[in-house]
Amino acid sequence: MAQTARSVARQRAERARLARERAARRARRIRTAWWVVAAAPAFVALLVLIRVAIPDAPTGGGADSRQLSSAVIAALRPDPSTLDSVGRGQGVTPPTPIADQPPLTADGKPLVLYVGAEYCPFCASQRWPLAIALSRFGSFTGLTASRSASDDVYPNTATISFHGSTYVSEYLAFQGVELATNERQGRRYAPLDTLTPEQEAVMNTYNAPPYAAQAGSIPFLDFGNRFLQTGASVSPQLLVGLSHDEIAAELVSNPDGPVAQAILGSANAFTAALCVLTDGQPGEVCDSPAAAAYQAEVGG
């Protein structure tokens, strides 16, 4: 009897010991769990602190002179026969016609509005064909060399900037707006040009659905409210690793190469659209094979 009582007592004690051990293990697990759960946000907080503490590195396109070389200036006015031979080119997205909109004008002439930013690699590839096409109807002064941001896709894409430039033409008006530089200022790029209320109204209307898939993306081009180009007409991928002079050399000396095919082909598409705005003036441009290459798309 006494032996049975001792056995029961031992079993009870053993059960109590096991229960205490199980409770202790559970308590340890819960403590560990809290540490694990706290570690993740603590690590993120540490990352945020490091990001806030380190200064932003300069992101501009390096120490290039802003002055365009004579080779680049010449390449922006290619031989008309070269443009004729390129025709439609390759890898070109032509502008989209829009119907029944009030004409966009300035100084009594059809207005071409470009909105972009120096940091933007797609704006970088867009400026080449635009400047070439516009140079067939007038002339630029004050164009400068620029590069897209070094910390974005297609970094340091060589290009020109419309900031501070002047365009003179008897057929067209042109406004080139570069919203920001390629230099970081905090989390943004340093602001550059400001949209006028009229330009902002155009952006709000035509750089938004239904005309654009997403409001406010750049580059944005409005050809007199007759044609729109949202997003680049040629990919900056083609310009990766090329300097300004190398791009110029491709345009002048290698018309069958992918760079010239895209940029000069796109310039021809823009030329076709511009000829619609100018009612086919000047004739030597608008009657050329280059301008005719995209006639089907622009309906001129």
Added chain:
Amino acid sequence: MTQVARTGPAGRGTTATRSDVAPAWAVPASLALALVGLGLSIYLTIEHFTAPGSLACPVGGAVDCAQVTTSPQSEFLNIPVAVLGIVFFAAMLALCLPMLWRRMDRRLWQARMAVAGIGVLFAIYLIFAELFIIEAFCLWCTAVHLVAFGLFAVVVLASAMADPSPFDRR
């Protein structure tokens, strides 16, 4: 509700009918978080595939979803991370079904914690990318990250508080 029906070796393949293995809050909290995360991931996947053609830049700022959802870091091994988010939250939704919270299968509980851990590690990588590579934030992405953290916390704490614990040797 204390009857336990054993269908296999101790600690594995064992079904407990008692509903208090995991804390009571674990089931609704994990299911709600997984559903919210799944919804956000579906939205971000739609955004990823309907964003404007890749030949455009968003007008950049610190909080800019398009800059984040169209960045090179928006894909991992050529798979959009938003799609990976759908896969992750769908897996977590399945692992957090009430019947699975009641199962005393150690491997199941380990799998749930492992998947939740992978989710939180990936969220940390994406936060790192937003902070140091893209330098822009997407509030929708941040919401997904918070949900992944929350889900991880619920799973880890519920696993630690489970009583009886599927991790105890028998």
